[in-house]
Amino acid sequence: MACGRDTLAKLLSGVRTFETDVYPESAELFESLATSQSPSTLFITCADSRISPSLVTQTEPGELFIVRNVGNIVPAYGEMLGGVSSAIEYAVAALKVKNVVVCGHSNCGAMNALLDLNAPKLDGLPTVRSWLRNAEAARAAMGDLKAEDAGPADIRQLAEYNVLLQLAHLRTHPAVVRALSQGELTLQGWFYDIPNGEILVLDEKTRTTRSVESVLAEMGATEKEAV
Structure with missing residues (x-):
């Protein structure tokens, strides 16, 4: 006490x-x-206490609309309507955010649990077990890997697969579909390497990671071409 x-x-x-x-x-x-807010970005990340969105992005109050939950999960639309779905709808349709970022991280406890949802350690956490089923497709991408054989590299890969899966789930939400079709929204997946203080950007096409510097360089080139 x-x-x-x-x-x-x-x-x-x-x-x-x-x-x-x-x-x-x-x-x-x-x-x-x-009396009002006008955030540029909906930032979806894990509830893990080691993540500070405003710190890693160096943003001020009012710039990020933040959604946090176990495993930075976005249920597919209609699967589990609730806090996450309503926040996405409000951010995209009402606040008109320009970006949605899904950010996973290293040594994620949710990803460790996802490796074996039938493990006895989850018997006392039925809500967590049910919630993590929204990420089962990412677990399936790991093939026949057994939880007891998984190392840090496997957990990291699963976390990256999970971010890509949640980006796909985002595209099932009507507000997101509408904004994307009108060219008003950008989706991006990140992986936060906590001990190294590094953010990596996930490429959805190649399913690989890229450095922030390379993405910024490409964005700069694109902006120059558009001028």
Whole structure:
């Protein structure tokens, strides 16, 4: 109990620092966000505490519309309508975001669990087991790999396959289909390598990863051609 109070006190102390030191320096920004928001990007990532979307993208409040859940999963439309589906619809149809990013990460506990959804360790987590079934197609792509034989490289590959699968699921959502058909939306998959502090961009066509630098260089070339 004391430990819980200590960690809660730490959070409250952080709030106090925000109110007295951080907010005054950005008061104008927060005042501009008081009555509306206009984020550019819907950022879908894992609930894992090691991921800080605003930190890795160096964005300010108001720039990202963030959806987090176990395994950065996007159920196919109609499969499990709820928080994720409604957030996607609102972000794309109402807020008119220009981008949707699905970001997986290294050493993902959800991917470890996905390797064997019948494992006894999930018996006490029936909701998690049911939720992860939305990623079973990514598990199938790993073939006959047994959970006990999986190493870090396998978990990483599964995490990447899962991001690609969730991008495919995104394309079943009516709001996304409509925005894509009108050329108003871009989808992109990322993999966050936590210990190396590196983001890799997943290429849906080749199913391989690319460095941020190579993608930025290509985007720069495309922008110049369009001028």
